[in-house]
Amino acid sequence: MKFGGTSIADGKKIRHVAQLLIGYREAGDQVVAITSALGGVTDGLLTNAAEASQKGKVSQIKEFMTDLAKKHYDAIGYAIDDERIADDVIETIDSRIDELEKALIGICYLGELTPRSIDYISSYGERLAVPIISGAIRSLGTDSMPFTGGEAGIVTTSDYGSAQPLEKSYDQIQNNISALVETSIPVITGFIAEDKKGIITTLGRGGSDFTASLVGAAIRADEIWLWKEVHGIMTTDPKIVPEASPIPQISYIEAMELSYFGAKVLHPRAIEPAIKHGIPVRVKNTFDIEYPGTLIVADQTRKEDVVKAVTLIRKVAAVNISGAGMVGAIGTAARIFSALAKAGVNIIMISQSSSEANMSLVVEEAHLKKAVKALRSEFNKGVVGEVAYDKDVCVVAVVGAGMDGIPGVAGKVFGALGKGKINVIMISQGSSQHNISFAISEKDAEEAVRVLHQKFGLGSKKRSGQ
Numbered sequence: 001m002k003f004g005g006t007s008i009a010d011g012k013k014i015r016h017v018a019q020l021l022i023g024y025r026e027a028g029d030q031v032v033a034i035t036s037a038l039g040g041v042t043d044g045l046l047t048n049a050a051e052a053s054q055k056g057k058v059s060q061i062k063e064f065m066t067d068l069a070k071k072h073y074d075a076i077g078y079a080i081d082d083e084r085i086a087d088d089v090i091e092t093i094d095s096r097i098d099e100l101e102k103a104l105i106g107i108c109y110l111g112e113l114t115p116r117s118i119d120y121i122s123s124y125g126e127r128l129a130v131p132i133i134s135g136a137i138r139s140l141g142t143d144s145m146p147f148t149g150g151e152a153g154i155v156t157t158s159d160y161g162s163a164q165p166l167e168k169s170y171d172q173i174q175n176n177i178s179a180l181v182e183t184s185i186p187v188i189t190g191f192i193a194e195d196k197k198g199i200i201t202t203l204g205r206g207g208s209d210f211t212a213s214l215v216g217a218a219i220r221a222d223e224i225w226l227w228k229e230v231h232g233i234m235t236t237d238p239k240i241v242p243e244a245s246p247i248p249q250i251s252y253i254e255a256m257e258l259s260y261f262g263a264k265v266l267h268p269r270a271i272e273p274a275i276k277h278g279i280p281v282r283v284k285n286t287f288d289i290e291y292p293g294t295l296i297v298a299d300q301t302r303k304e305d306v307v308k309a310v311t312l313i314r315k316v317a318a319v320n321i322s323g324a325g326m327v328g329a330i331g332t333a334a335r336i337f338s339a340l341a342k343a344g345v346n347i348i349m350i351s352q353s354s355s356e357a358n359m360s361l362v363v364e365e366a367h368l369k370k371a372v373k374a375l376r377s378e379f380n381k382g383v384v385g386e387v388a389y390d391k392d393v394c395v396v397a398v399v400g401a402g403m404d405g406i407p408g409v410a411g412k413v414f415g416a417l418g419k420g421k422i423n424v425i426m427i428s429q430g431s432s433q434h435n436i437s438f439a440i441s442e443k444d445a446e447e448a449v450r451v452l453h454q455k456f457g458l459g460s461k462k463r464s465g466q
């Protein structure tokens, strides 16, 4: 069972989570808990690390550390009644706060922030949270032990910021964790792991879902449950469309497409380990335990749900490569992609005009500068006339395995957008036919999501159980 940052945002919620875990254990289930950092902490760590490297203000770091310590002391005060346990946990928190402060002050003086130090700093969110959740469980009378991802056995590549778990992690987790579930509830940090040299790595933002799936697969869990602040995977982000409804069942492939195309409810790689071992994944609401949530399984569900959800990717940019000389010029696409790969650019969407005089790409906004630089230097003379870009772009996708072979979905999508006077910049449909995605101007993005959500009747279904 994995609990995200919103589920453990403060002491009251942590107590609730500890009671929830104990409740399942007392009902006869063996449980392993994976948790994120307390809500907002990872963002705070990243912002302060970046500012430390740019402004070098030690006083700002001290202020941040005081607030951070207070947030965690308050959580201990509310979630842990047993004084001896509370004292032990405070001791752990104090020593971690001390290490973190030294690291951030070091960054102030160095004025440098490497990917390796970003992972080290951001790991403290989870490393401060887990001792508190484990202490809260012990304080309620059930045995529990805290683990970092590395201690649990997760070993990754050294790709800081998006490290890949190595195959041997599965056996190591199995050896370190499986036997403990008989007598206790182990609590493991999500998101963070270690490379072969024992250096802290992270699995990417939102990576606790991935940790849960990895641990679940390693211990051969019957099910992997991801507890969130929403009633499951919804037909779209409820923050954009309040009428969005939870999807009772969805296939692995649809869930992956949804997360890839921006649904912040799941980490894009979260369910890979679960798929590999055929373990069902459930997304549930921490604050409405009885509600069944969304079940993610291998089977495709009912075909009549042609479109299951609408998603939105923000913080992307469009790049347009054009020139009459591209027509019929063999190898242009290969040069574009290899230049971008060499520059480490992640390409989200590709589209080529049938005239061949133009190729459009969508890349992460953070990669835009290096993408344009790489393309301009590759094509500084020759077939490409111009490399232009647009920063104010979003990608919207409609997702559903049921659209495979069903005519008219694209017509419905673009008809509705046309009627809503929403201009489409670029269109892409994967040959899997599980989604249709397109780029539009940022100012139109939320309206496009609302229009499509309504067009496909997604918000009209009542939540079952209501």
Ligand SMILES: Nc1ncnc2c1ncn2[C@@H]1O[C@H](COP(=O)(O)OP(=O)(O)O)[C@@H](O)[C@H]1O
Pocket: 003, 004, 005, 006, 007, 036, 206, 227, 228, 229, 230, 232, 233, 234, 235, 236, 237, 238, 239, 262, 263, 264, 265, 309
């Ligand atoms: N299709 C979707 N279904 C559910 N939630 C979504 C979707 N798209 C975006 N979201 C957002 O994802 C968040 C997921 O819940 P949250 O408790 O924050 O998860 P976690 O803490 O595990 O990251 C919600 O706040 C919701 O606004």
Ligand SMILES: N[C@@H](CC(=O)OP(=O)(O)O)C(=O)O
Pocket: 003, 004, 005, 006, 036, 037, 042, 043, 125, 190, 191, 204, 205, 206, 207, 208, 209
């Ligand atoms: N704390 C990390 C990892 C994570 O998964 O968090 P959450 O489950 O709250 O999205 C992050 O913010 O990226």
